Amino acid sequence: MxxxxxxxxxxxxxxxxxxxxxxxxxxxxxxxxxxxxxxxxxxxxxxxxxxxxxxxxxxxxxxxxxxxxxxxxxxxxxxxxxxxxxxxxxxxxxxxxxxxxxxxxxxxxxxxxxxxxxxxxxxxxxxxxxxxxxxxxDIPPAMPYVLEALRAGVLRYCPVCDGYEAIDQAVGVIADGEAGVGEALYLRHFTPHITLFMEQGAAALDEGARRRLAEAGIAWADEPIDSIRHWEERITVRHGQRETVCDSLYCALGxxxxxxxxxxxxxxxxxxxxxxxxxxxxxxxxxxxxxxxxxxxxxxxxxxxxxxxxxxxxxxxxx
Ligand SMILES: Cc1cc2nc3c(=O)[nH]c(=O)nc-3n(C[C@H](O)[C@H](O)[C@H](O)COP(=O)(O)OP(=O)(O)OC[C@H]3O[C@@H](n4cnc5c(N)ncnc54)[C@H](O)[C@@H]3O)c2cc1C
Incomplete structure (x- = not known):
């Protein structure tokens, strides 16, 4: 019918x-x-x-x-x-x-x-x-300014979509598990300047993960991530007493x-x-x-x- x-x-x-x-x-x-x-x-x-x-x-x-x-x-x-x-x-x-x-x-x-x-x-x-x-x-980081950073294109969810726009930029990856290591390694194809921020700190990275990151020249923050701030087309990640400024931050929280x-x-x-x-x-x-x-x-x-x-x-x- x-x-x-x-x-x-x-x-x-x-x-x-x-x-x-x-x-x-x-x-x-x-x-x-x-x-x-x-x-x-x-x-x-x-x-x-x-x-x-x-x-x-x-x-x-x-x-x-x-x-x-x-x-x-x-x-x-x-x-x-x-x-x-x-x-x-x-x-x-x-x-x-x-x-x-x-x-x-x-x-x-x-x-x-x-x-x-x-x-x-x-x-x-x-x-x-x-x-x-x-x-x-996409599961966002549980912190303020996420929407603003997303709208400005500095917080990103999809390296397949816009990894090309990150070529040779300073890129951060925020994660809470193994997926973050995979995402950082995927992004390494586009830029050598990568820092992995684990929500719970580097204690969440086992020896194998640290070795793979180190071999690829990817840095990681030791401290848990506290906050993000969007400022003049860049994004500042605060972890413990330290801050790292990135051109973009990829979110790999699932x-x-x-x-x-x-x-x-x-x-x-x-x-x-x-x-x-x-x-x-x-x-x-x-x-x-x-x-x-x-x-x-x-x-x-x-x-x-x-x-x-x-x-x-x-x-x-x-x-
Ligand atoms: C920040 C960001 C950047 C991206 N950039 C790109 C890019 O550059 N290139 C690219 O190809 N892709 C990109 N993507 C991915 C792309 O947006 C998705 O692949 C695409 O939108 C998927 O289409 P869809 O129709 O499957 O789902 P969606 O577009 O998500 O649509 C699903 C719809 O279903 C509705 N819905 C869900 N449950 C119910 C329900 N129970 N009842 C009624 N309605 C419901 C939702 O409200 C929504 O409107 C990006 C994604 C994000 C988040």
Missing amino acids: PTHPASSRSGASGADASAGPAAAAPPAEVDAVIIGGGPAGLTAALYLARFRRSVLLLDAAQSRLSKIPRSHNYPGFAEGVTGTDLLAMLREQTLRYPVHAVTAYVDTVERRGDGFEVGWAGGSARARQVLLATGVT LDIHASLARRLGARTNDDGYLVIDDHHATTVPGLWAAGDVSQGLNQITVAMAGGAIAAAAMHRRL
């Missing part, structure tokens, strides 16, 4: 069903519910709407894309593009099609016959298929992977916590698909978009 309800169209402005009294109520039943409106979810919604499938897009509006001060590795933008601009462009394009978009946090996805019942505060809908594009959240809705349905995750998917982005639960950062693979905008497109094409064939 492919449907294409023009009545549920959100409009070119991206008007949101939750935006006010004039907004249309979400449809009770759709071909596909997409949970998450970052690059993965928006691309999947665009494809499915163009395949003439009815789509309900539910998004809590916390895309990682919106945290990017300026990306230089997203193709097509030689001068780079800010995350908020790119997100707005993607939304504007997708919402030209009959996608019903609601700003909401989805609390439940439950099996109903061959399909699913999706629930959020104030609403629910039945879907024949569900795509999870819920992404991840990720919160938003896979719990799928796990509750019995979907398998890998050892790192990412949803296991096949070549078509099907999870291990029939009718449940996943794309973007929440699923295994490289956490990148282009990869999220590709995953959304692959999943949407496979979902269309199944519907």
